[in-house]
Amino acid sequence: MSTVNLSKITKQFGSVTAVKNLDLLINEGEFFTFLGPSGCGKTTTLRMIAGFYYPTKGKVLFNDKDMTAVPPEKRNTGMVFQNYALFPHMTVFENVAFGLKVRKLNRTEMKKRVEEVLKKVRLEQYMDRQVSQLSGGQQQRVALARALVIEPDILLLDEPLSNLDARLRDEMRNEILRLQRDYAITTIYVTHDQVEALTMSDRIAVFNMGVCQQIGSPIEIYNEPVNDFVAEFIGETNLLPVIFEEQADKQRVYRTQDLDVSIYVVDEKPHIANYKDSDELVMSIRPEAVQIVGEEKEGENILRGEVSLVQFTGASVHTYVTLENGVTIRTTDLNKGPSIYLQEGKKVNVQLPANQIRVIPKARM
Amino acid sequence: MLNAQKRKTILLLIPIILVLVGYVLYPSIETMIESFKRNGTFSLENYQDFFGEKANANLEALWNSVWISLLSVFFSALIGIPLAYIFNRYDFPGRKFFSSIAIMPIVLPSLVGVMAFMYLYGEAGLIPNMIKDLFRLSEVPFSIGGISGILIVHAYTMYPYFYMTTSSALNNIDPSLEESAYNLGANRFEVFWKITFPLLTPGLVAASLLVFMVSMASFSAPFLLAGGFRVLSLQIYFSKMNGDLEMAATQSIILTVVSISFLLFMRWYQNRRDYRMASKGIGAHRSEVNNPFLKWCMVTIGILAMIILLLPHATLFILSLVPEGGWTWQTYPQIFNLDNYRLLFDDPNIWDPVRNSLIMSFIACIGVFVFGIITSYALVKRKFVGKNLLDILVMIPWVLPATVVGMNMILAFNKASIFSFGHILVGTFWILPLAYFVRFIPLVVRSTTAVLEQMDDSIEEAAQNLGAKWFYTFRRVVIPIIMPGVLSGTLLAFVQAVGEFPTSVLLYTLGNRPISIEIMNQLRMFNMGQAAAYGMIQVGLIAIVMIISSKFFKVKADNAL
Known part of the structure; x- marks a missing residue:
């Protein structure tokens, strides 16, 4: 569990400024959403927190610890990608166990934890399936389980529901919220869907053109928007x-x-x-x-x-x-x-x- | 950290660049330098000799190479495109079977294919003589040889390029495009010329250039069939055999220039327009042939094509059963048995070339396997300055005619250099595996690149995010995912190396003579039976590799080329 503090972050790709002078403090255990139209800088910000991009200016702090230059594999964040990024050559079990294997857990402990988390996402009976044999919603849950099993300090979700159909999206919304409450992990959720943002978040940051327009609870954002x-x-x-x-x-x-x-x-x-x-x-x-x-x-x-x-x-x-x-x-x-x-x-x-x-x-x- | 990423990229690039510079660029440069030398001093005399009046044999050879190649393109297209259209657009009994037979020429290594053609349609060939006997003619009605022989062999071996590109292009056309054209009121003819054909053109142009380049480089067909007819690839070989390395180098450079300009033209053309389909996931649509007359016409075409296509394979098999002395002055072979195959295992002299070929190809393939993985990874997943240049460097051996690769090897490694660790490689065992390695770099890099491009970047990021270091990710995630592509490329390189003739004939020694050289020797001794048995081994290997590739790696034969 961690707080995330972004201070004066700017990210430029060549001459394009993707994120401009962003200040943000995300509290421990909070469900925080980056909301905005595509190309607004929300995913770029998420990737800077994960460590895939390094800010041109500014600092990324987890619990006052400067993480700006730490490579992604040492940040202990769990990320769920938009396309899930499941390893196609591994079974469900192997996918979920990957992070634990890297952390050199012993076999029995690893098996216990993978089974536990698969039970949490209700996939225990699919443990030995190849990921290609699963439906979209199931793949989504494998990706969630894989990110959760390493007990990350921060859970990062990059438009995780955009590839699902409407009904499944409703279901997964509740599922993600339930898991987040269970694990009480600081969670950052990127979406362009305002319904998702309003229903799930503790707080929302609204982005447009690389600039954070407003930060506030869903009620504040809806009732008291700061600009048009x-x-x-x-x-x-x-x-x-x-x-x-x-x-x-x-x-x-x-x-x-x-x-x-x-x-x-x-x-x-x-x-x-x-x-x-x-x-x-x-x-x-x-x-x-x-x-x-x-x-x-x-x-x-x-x-x-x-x-x-x-x-x-x-x-x-x-x-x-x-x-x-x-x-x-x-x-x-x-x-x-x-x-x-x-x-x-x-x-x-x-x-x-x-x-x-x-x-x-x-x-x- | 930014620098850590860059450091990794640089670490990856160092071995790649070393290998490419040492074994691709440096030999080419050595050849270029050699071409400007006359008796050890710099001069332009070689080029004057080439283009001047003194040796118009060279100019004639260049001209012959060009027009033979143009005609090869024409005939290959003439066979390949209609066949692809019929087999992919119409449904009739046996269609699937015929279409899988259509790519059979690619399982014949070039030298073996030429040999089969010689014994089929040559002066003493089975078909002309059979017709002669059947109709009681006083002389054979026709026979191939010289230009006609080269052209027929080229058309046979190269039409699959057209067949395969046209087939895949036809299957990639979204049926709704044609349907919408019909819907807007176009008739069949208009739809073909205004919609279908324009969508096929990029593939056709690519196939044309490919066939042009392959036939410019073609060595085996002229070598066995040309008679007095001169082509440039063969001239290089003759110059080298006469000991005129400087002239051989000059001829190599000129052939290289022609080939590279075609590659550049091809790249430019491919980047010029984007014809990729906007829609994805489309099924082929075929019209069923209902008219019984037409239907049986098509079946007949299919059967005839099949017979013609498989005759060389059959001939090869029959010849391989003819023991030494089993077919001398008679019109047809007299004795059939398995002697040639038995000798392969009994007589070490006969087995040696097979072993040599297998060992040398294996060594070269381990090389291209490792090098291919690293290079494609760097090219696809890493960002660095000069990527385009590296890409071109990798593709050079693909453009260079095999004869030129052989010459480059001779001129670079007939003296000690740092790249040969201070040894003279020419005349040793190692020069051939090295030449095979260089020849087949592009093949493996291309097949690996294709699978790597399919792999989303987020897969690697996910592994990293879960705490895996770069090397662990590479070993446990990247390599297992791309393995099918790498292996199918490597296997293909392996069988092609086993059949490789042009570089072998320039570089072999008595100790490491490969199968193709022994085939040539046996042919010279008129022991066509043993030669055919060697050929059957190659065909068998290729067939096995194709089956493995399509069964286990799900790679279609046509994608492999």
């Missing part, structure tokens, strides 16, 4: 450019040029992100927070429009409302029966509740 990239990448949202208009009592008033109306926002920390005067601002409101109200309703933040598309997904219903000047607002309601299904073309008003809006700066590139 984070807001848009995680979950669905409606973004409208705004400028500050005036300070009112317990509210701030912003104006959207697109709609030419004033938007009232509760003047509290969860609703107004930190920004500088020079930042361009946008307001973000999640679809589930937008309310569709009758045409006659009057009040703050009410916009007139017409239903342009109704999407039925089963659990919920997405209703797209196109406002008078062409901006489309997306709303989501739980499926409570036919009473909430609207006709396309129906004139409606939407309300953006002042206590559900968050004003955030645009991400700087």
Whole structure:
């Protein structure tokens, strides 16, 4: 068990900067996720922790021990690769035992530990199979077992579920979480799937273009994104450019040029992100927070429009409302029966509740 | 650590570079230097003699080599492409069987193949004489020899290159490409010319260049069949036999230049356009032939092709049963028994060449096995400056005609040097294993590289991550994974070394004469039976290796070449 401390890490490949000036502290036993679109630097960071890349600048510390220059085989991390990287010429047992063999464990101890971990991942009956005879989910579990059996200080998972089909992915998500809780290992998980990140992590670091945008718990990241990239990448949202208009009592008033109306926002920390005067601002409101109200309703933040598309997904219903000047607002309601299904073309008003809006700066590139 | 990685790479590269410089580059340079010498002083006289009026025999030989090679390409393509198309696109009874027969010429080592052709279709050959007797003609109706002989042998032995590249290209074409063309309204003819053929061209160009190079280098066919006809590879041999090493060197350099320019052209062409299929995992699609007339036409073509293709093998087998003196002035052999095979084991004089060949090939193969693994690993998995250069250096022996490799060996090792540890190697046992080693480096490197490229980098990283040091990973993970590719390459090198003729004829001594030299000797003594028995041993070895490769390593015969 270890903490991982990345301090001022920069990694360059030739003239391309893959990771820029990254500071990160991962706590002991934490399930920490690197989340971002492809090419954002998350895998590069993971590989620097594993030791396959060396940072151009900065330090990698495990428990205050400087690991920056330590070769991968001496770091005692357990990594699960995206394609599992199982040794094709070995059986399940031999694959899992590989790390122990390298550590020169005696045979009986080795057998005991391999059997133990295979039982944990529920593969004990497949011990003597060749890995090519296993299904994708089973191979995944062999890779996990192989990484766990060496009792690593840190477990590194590089998009481990991206090669599985949707149902298996759900199952493996729970499996990985269960194993992580059992072993209480500091775990770093790389993914581009926000659902995985939100459901599994203790904390998430959101990456874009080599820069870490925000670090926080799933709730913080979803409810209080620091900029428009984070807001848009995680979950669905409606973004409208705004400028500050005036300070009112317990509210701030912003104006959207697109709609030419004033938007009232509760003047509290969860609703107004930190920004500088020079930042361009946008307001973000999640679809589930937008309310569709009758045409006659009057009040703050009410916009007139017409239903342009109704999407039925089963659990919920997405209703797209196109406002008078062409901006489309997306709303989501739980499926409570036919009473909430609207006709396309129906004139409606939407309300953006002042206590559900968050004003955030645009991400700087 | 960055430096540790670099240190490992350098440690790997040192032996590779030493071997390549010592046994590939240095001999070539020695030949080049020799070509600029006349009586020990620098001069351009050799080249003047080559291109000048004084010796237009050389120029004629160069010209002959070129047009013979061009015609060989033409005829090989003419046989190989339609055969591949018929066998891969139409389904009819016996298709699978015929298509496996189609690559049979590759199990005949060149010298043995030429010999079989001579006794089949030559002046005293079985077929012409049989026709003569059958139709009571006064003279044989046809016989091969000279140019026609060389061309026929070339077409027979080299069409498999076209057959195999066309087959694999056809099987790699995603059927949906053609189907979508039909769907968009193209007819059969348009689909073939606008879709199928353009997709085949890269393979065809590669095969053409390969056949061109192989026939430029071809030695056995002209050696046995040419008569007075001159080709460049043979001229080198004659110059050397006449003791004119300087002229032999000059001729070697010119042949090398022609070959290398073709290699460069081929590389340039292959990198020019990317025709790789976007889709993966496709099955071949064949149209079933329903028209009974057409169907039986195809079966007939298949049977005829099979007979023609297997006649040389059959001839070789029949000849091997003819004891010494069993076929002298008569039209057909008179006596058949197993004497020749018995003698192999009874008479040490007859057995010796077999033993020599096996031992020397074995030594060379241990060399290429180790060298091949290390070199391919460095080329595929390591990053370093000058990789392209190393790649070219590795491929040089593949481009060099065997005769040239032989000459390079003579000129580099007829004196003591550091690379021969201060000994003169020419005239000793060791020169032949060394020549075989150099000849077959590219073969093993290529087959190993192919499997290494399939191996994902993450496999090595996973081992490292689990705590394995580099050497442990290499030994326990990398080598076991690539072993099938390495072994199939090495085995192929082994059988080719056993059959190797051109370098052997330049470098052998009485003490280490290999099978191919003894075949030549027996032919000179008109003891074709014993020669054929030697040939059968080679064919048998090749057949065994092919079966092992495809059964145990799952390597298809066509991938091995």
